[in-house]
Each structure stands twice: as C-alpha cells, then as structure tokens.
Amino acid sequence: MPSSAVRRLSALLPADRLLWQPEQLAAYQSDALTAYSALPLAIAMPETADEVIALVRACRADKIPFVARGSGTSLSGGSVPVAGGIVIALNRLNRILRLDPAQRLAVVEPGVINLAVTTAAAPHGLHYAPDPSSQPICTIGGNVAFNSGGAHCLKYGMTSNHVLGLRAVLATGEVVGFGGPSREQLGPDWCGLFTGNEGLFGIALEITLQLLPKAECFHTVLAGYRTLEQAGDAVSAIVASGLLPGAIEMMDALALEAATAAVHADYPPGCEAVLIVELEGPREVVAADRVRLDGILAASAPVEARPARNAAERLAIWKGRKSAFSAVGRLSPDFIVQDGVVPRRRLGEALRRIAAMTREAGLRCANVFHAGDGNLHPLILYNGRNPGELTRAEALAGRILKMCVAMGGSITGEHGVGLEKRDYLPDMFSADEIDCLQRIRAAFDPLGIANPGKMFPGGEAPAFVQHGLHPLEKAGVISRE
C-alpha cells in the first residue's frame, strides 16, 4: 500500500507515472556515487512543467522532501534520494523548445541530454560548450543544478557561463523567470546564483543556453613524459607562453594502463604521464599557434609528441581520455572519483603527495585531470567487500580534499559538494560563511524540503553500503568524471 502522502500525490499524476512499489523504487536508490543509497517513498515522472510545479507545491503543502533527478550521473551523490521523500524524475521533460541559430541560443527542458543540444545545434555550425564526460547521458537540468564542467573549462567556463535564462519553480512554490535571451542582463545575476544550487533552491523548468560557433580547426597533440614533473613543467610552459588552448588534460601511468586495456588506446611506452593539448579556432590562427605549441612541446623533452593528423586520430585521442574513468573501473571492483582543485603550478607537488598518502593507506589511485585549470580527479580504487577498505578509501579522499584546500584550492571543481563532500565544506568556509549560505538556502526553501541533506554538513546520512559499478556504467553507457 502506498503511504498517505503518496496517495495525495496520486491525484496529480496517472498511476503509471507515480511509482511506489519497492521493486520500482530500487532503480532510483542511488546515483553515480554508488557508495550511498536510500529508498524514497515514490518516484514521480512528470511530463510537463505544470506537473512539476504541482508536485513541488504539493510537497510543500505536505512538507515532503523532494529530490529532482535527471539521469542520476551525479558523482557527489547529489541525486541520492531522501528517505521519506519523493524523487521527481525529469527525464520526460526532454524537449528542445526553441533553437535560434541567428541568436545562437537554445531553450530546453531540464531532461534534455547534454549532447542532444550540440547534436541539434550542429547543422547550424553551433555547439553547446560544456562537455562533462557523461555528456551522452547526463541532462541539462542536472548540469545546471551542479554547475557541471568538462574538458574545456579554462577557455569556455562551466555550465553557469552558458546559462542565459531560467524558468524555475522554487521550493516556496513560486515560479520565477531569471535572465533571458540576451547575453547581457540588468541587475543581480540570478541565473548565476541558481546554477550550482545542487537542487536546494528548486527545479529548473526551462533553460536558455548560449551556443557558440563550432571551431573551424583543431590541433590536438598527445605528448608522453618520462615523469609527472616534466609533464607539469610542460603545462606551465604552455600557460606562460600566452597561448590559450581549448583543453590541457593529463593522465598518469595507472590511468594510461587502464585506457590501453579498455579501448586499446596507444600511448608512448614508459611514460609516467601523458598530456593532451588542443588548440582550436580559425585555421589561420591555429596554424600560427601550432608552430609555437610544437616548439614548446619539443623543448619540454617528451618521450614522444604525437599530433593528430586527421579527425579520426583526434577522436581516438579523446576516446582514450574520456574512457579513462570507466576503464579504471576494470582495474578494481569499486572506486571513488575525487574532484579537488589546486593552483596549477602546484599540480606536481599535489600528485606526489597524493601518491604518498595512497601508499600509506595501502590503496591504489589513478589520476586523470584537467591540468589546464588545476582540477584533479584522483580515482581511489578499493574493494567494498573487504572489511574496512571503503572506510580507508573515504579517509584517503578526505585527506586529498583537505590538501587541496590547504594549497589554496577547492574541494570541488565541477562535481559539486552533494552528499559526498558535505563534511568538508567547513574546511573551505567559516561558520559565518556557511551560515550565510544556509540563510540563502532558507530564502529559497524555508521548509528545507528541496534535496535536504546535501551540501551542508550534518543531517541524516543515507545508507553507505553500495558495492560495484552503477548498472549503466557496467553497460558502458556512462563514465565517471
């Protein structure tokens, strides 16, 4: 029997779009942070913005917690359900409402897949710049809630830099319109405040995204280095040269080993690190810049620097990079992806300390990271079936985050705080600063019903038991980054 709260919600949706049977709930009990899970009361599957608004208002009237969910790819546990609450699954709000090539924008519903925006824009020579590794499956609503990043953030910024306008239902039940179709705006930047709210303010119903012309030309180089330090020095030299590459990515030896095994990526042998650098722009600009880049790389003493000679070789380089996370999953039954940021010049030092801490913990850790913006993704390997190993892995993750803060960086570059890092928020912010954030949260959600238990320390923790890969990850559909 459904609970009385669910029975009241059933007035809002047909029975086949309000799931409450235990076997139906199971598929929603976790997200890409597989170590946490919780069973909600029900899953609501609205098909229109009006249904979402009605659900939020009903939750408010009955003080039922709700968690908005797209594809459940959050790596910080952002879409893990709240026990006693409902999940509002937005996948059916998946319409691209407007594509305006002249104005270079798209208006989309929250359940639209990230990559679908670029696919729709491509015939007009446009693309949507933020490209998290989960882009074939993650949704724009989730990207907005967690201010997702990707491999091109140094030059193009994160999701918030591409959201021009929003229509949203707040946890107060108010429906608001922020921003608009212009790239400029008047008054406080409400879209900027809403983006990255981690589901604590309400639910975006319509999102206006800016599109950018697709770069005409790319020059992508894969360079292998004997040591991590050499690779780090090469990054510094590129940055100091005044070039502004679209992406500078790095993988360490364990990540290379995994990618080689998984997608038969071909890397120079004997390397402790591989760097991927990509220039992009009009062909005349790329032609001029590549002469400088090639010179810098040649001077950085690589084992080998290998430019992609055509589009297929470029895609192969990126395939190896983007598959690295799920590839590492093959090395270990379980792993935690971390998301710290350090000042770029301290990357080498950060990696040495991560290696030392990992040895002390008796674990293994692969590193894949956005070197251009100092965003580390240590992948801590563990086996959840070995008693105590998950706890050791979590402790190591915590030490890495504290190190990032101590170096002047951040506990999260692009995954958000969510459940996973909420206890580390006080490492970044003072009690007064957290109080300020909580007051803002209370302005949007006075009852504390929108995704409670995320971002802020304390609060009830969901079960901490999950083992193994996410089902979609096992199927090779998604990867973690």
Added chain:
Amino acid sequence: MNATLTPTSVIELVDAVRATPRVLAVGARTKPRLSHVSPDVTLLSMRQLCGIIEYEPDEYTFTALAGTSLHALAAALAEKGQYLPFDPLLVAAGATLGGTVAAGLNGPGRFRFGGVRDFILGVRFVDGSGRLLRLGGKVVKNAAGFDLPKFFTGSLGRFGVLAELTFKVFPRAASTLTLRLPVAGSEAAVKLLTVAANTRWEPDALDLLPSGDAVVLRLAGPANALPTLAREILARFPGEILAADAAAAIWADLCEFRWTFPDGSLLKLALTPGELPALTAIVRALAGRLHISVGANVAYVSLPAGANPAALSLPALTLRGPGPLWHNPPPAPAISAAVKSALDPLNRFPALAD
C-alpha cells in the same frame, strides 16, 4: 548631501558598516546614478581600499581590493601580457573594480569570452549583519557553495559591501585588427551582426557605432593570421581595415562613453538583435543617441535633458542623469526580497529599486 566615510583598511570597512544604519559603498562614481540615494544613507568611499593583493600570472588569477582602479589593474596585467577580456568600461574615467562588478558593466570585448560574471571567481564582502565573509574561490575552477560572486555582479551594492575580488584573466592576443563595415540602416546592421557572429572568424568584438552607419568588428590573434581573415570578411562585407591608432581611438571613445550627451542621461539595456530596429527608431524619435555593443546584446542609450527614458519601452538601468534608477523594470519576484533579507536583514543597504 550624504555623509561619507573613507575607511583605510578592511577592518575599518567592517567597523564602518557596523556603525552605520544605512550605508552604500561607492567607488569613483563614474556611474553616478547608481549611488544617488536618499540623504540618510552614508556613503562608504572605497578609494583608500585599493591595491592588488595577489597576482599569479601562471594561474591566470588575481585578487584586488574593491577600490582598485581598473587603470592600475590593466597596467599590472599588461606587464605580464594578460588582460580582463570583457574590456572594462570607463577605465580612463577612473572606474574601480568593485564599481564595475556592482554595476555589472562590460565593454565590447564581452562578445568573445564573456563578461564580469564569467571572470569573477571569488568575493570577500561585508554582509548586512556586519560580517566579513569570503565566498567563491581563488582558483580558476570551483563549484563549492552557492555562487555569490556571480550574484553580486550587477547587484548595485544593495546586498553587501564588496571588499576584495578574485578574478580570472586571460593572455592577451598578440595583435588586433579592426574593420569598419558600413551598413545602411538598422535592419542591415542586424543582418551583419548576426551573420558575423556565426562565422568561423571568431570576432573579438562586434559593435554598431553610435553614428549608426557602420559596424566595427575587431579580430584578435596572431599577427600573421589576421590579414587573411580580414580579407575574407571584406570580401563578404565591404569596408576597410582601420589603422591601429584610429581603431584604438574608436574603441576608447566607446569604452569611455565620449559619444553621449554631456548633460543628458546614460542608460543600459539588455537587448537581442531582433529588438535593435525598434529601439533605434524610438531613440531617434527622442533625439537620443545609442551605442549597440556585444553583437546587439546590449545597448547604451544617451538621451538629451528632458527626454523620458520610459518611452524606450524596454527595461533600462540609469547609469547617469536624473530620474528613476530603473525604467520599465519587470516585476520583482518574492525571492528577491527573501534573498535581500537573508543577506541584509536590517536593511542597511538601499533597496535594489532605489
């Protein structure tokens, strides 16, 4: 006349906020209408709170006190070949970094890489309870906590006093080339602006001159790459390549608002290219002038004394001149008052509408 306090340190700034029931921070007052508030509000001059605290060229970041002049900042960045890509306005007039954030103003360079909101990383500010808080981060990428730094962009100092700001910067391109492309009428201008924005050329700036008869398109990149691009553009849109000094003068005149009525008003409007012709017609009917910037995403309008900006029929923010701060504002949602009260429970700062 408003009373004015001039703190000389962040500690004094905090004390001044705590000691004053009604207060608003001001920079160089180059957008005077934004700080033209009722006489009971004490103005906090930020002019002594200036200086770069940290500048890490290798990290593409700096942190500076809010009263730092853009002129000093630009000079420090230029020494390392870097710049604020949104082309700050009123640099020669003495505008400050804090004032630029509070006003949310971007110059023509906003076209390519984004505006203040896209380059601000962190903020240290005094809230209405007199607490000195730091939100955002000091690294180029950070997703921890709500993005208050972005929210403060354009907030007109009504939600907190900005003390320190951390920004991302970019390397400046080795060279620029400006093309002047004549257009006959605003429909033709819209066409050129939208077409040029969707090409492989990657314009750095794309503005319609106040004269209304030419678009200026700036390219930025390696010196040996730009002439080829320029030739391709000129084959499609007849025009000329401007000499470097003439181009610099045009951009400086735009960035300093030298085209405006000295005694008239100056307003900012957010725009879409499709709205350009109607707005142009209204401004001409009011005997006003306008500068269309950022590929027709923003309009700066100057009206002669006596003309009513409400006739512009779009939301407008008054930067200079008499009359209301806002014209045709959209209705404020309830959340606006709730966030105001979260950051400023005692209403120490003026309301956004004042």
